[in-house]
Amino acid sequence: MEMRLACKAEGQPEIFYSVQGEGKNIGRPRVFVRLSGCNLHCVWCDTAYTWNWQGTPFHHVKDLPGHPNKFDSKRDMIKRDVAEVAAAVSNFNAPGVVITGGEPLMQQGAIVQLADALRTTRPHAIEIETNGSIAPSAALIEEVDLFMVSPKLPHSGNAPELALKPETLTIFAGLDSAIFKFVAREPADVALVAELAAKYAIDRERIYIMPEGTTSADLIARGSDLIASVLENGFNYTDRLHIHLWGERRGV
Numbered sequence: 627m628e629m630r631l632a633c634k635a636e637g638q639p640e641i642f643y644s645v646q647g648e649g650k651n652i653g654r655p656r657v658f659v660r661l662s663g664c665n666l667h668c669v670w671c672d673t674a675y676t677w678n679w680q681g682t683p684f685h686h687v688k689d690l691p692g693h694p695n696k697f698d699s700k701r702d703m704i705k706r707d708v709a710e711v712a713a714a715v716s717n718f719n720a721p722g723v724v725i726t727g728g729e730p731l732m733q734q735g736a737i738v739q740l741a742d743a744l745r746t747t748r749p750h751a752i753e754i755e756t757n758g759s760i761a762p763s764a765a766l767i768e769e770v771d772l773f774m775v776s777p778k779l780p781h782s783g784n785a786p787e788l789a790l791k792p793e794t795l796t797i798f799a800g801l802d803s804a805i806f807k808f809v810a811r812e813p814a815d816v817a818l819v820a821e822l823a824a825k826y827a828i829d830r831e832r833i834y835i836m837p838e839g840t841t842s843a844d845l846i847a848r849g850s851d852l853i854a855s856v857l858e859n860g861f862n863y864t865d866r867l868h869i870h871l872w873g874e875r876r877g878v
């Protein structure tokens with residue numbers, strides 16, 4: 627089975643060894659596999675090269691008048707067989723793999739095969755970063771050690787009925803293997819997370835609030851605005867370590 631992957635450079639799938647930059651495992655070494663394609667279209671997405679293809683109508687904060695921030699799927703997406711991806715991951719001496727995107731759950735059949743292949747070579751923790759709008763299959767739940775679920779709030783520009791699906795959020799809320807990470811721009815976003823936490827009975831210990839931003843200056847400024855409401859609500863706070871270390875570079 628083939629997987630659609632993002633490219634870190636032309637012809638090179640975005641599979642790389644780094645530290646997890648966000649959430650529960652921040653600072654831990656991991657291999658990252660970035661898949662291409664997303665069912666949502668966040669206006670501030672920092673991996674728009676996985677979905678914002680030429681000829682599509684989606685908007686992005688980096689659009690300039692007359693020059694939308696579009697990408698060429700022939701250059702920025704590449705297909706690889708699951709066995710090739712598994713071999714590339716196993717070349718790194720990492721304790722775990724993070725499958726990210728884009729939206730990985732668009733390719734969950736291939737991810738199940740990848741997880742199977744990885745476990746036959748040596749033990750890897752299998753972690754998935756998802757926007758939480760696509761239900762995981764029973765087979766995927768069985769394979770995955772950690773789902774990092776990042777439901778998208780209205781400031782993402784997505785319609786709530788597409789981004790915040792009750793039946794899917796209920797499934798993730800009920801999984802011991804799931805934690806939640808919400809991107810926030812202002813304290814009102816944290817208040818909305820508190821409403822979601824109550825609605826889906828998500829323990830606050832499992833919730834991380836992360837400032838939106840793709841520069842250190844933006845993260846510090848937004849984080850300063852958010853931190854009082856994060857603490858008031860008993861949530862965890864997470865930075866974006868990779869932005870401080872590498873900025874917006876791909877494949878790091």
Ligand code: SF4
Nearest residue numbers: 664666668671728757
């Ligand atoms: S869900 Fe994630 S990958 Fe998809 S558009 Fe939003 S931020 Fe980007």
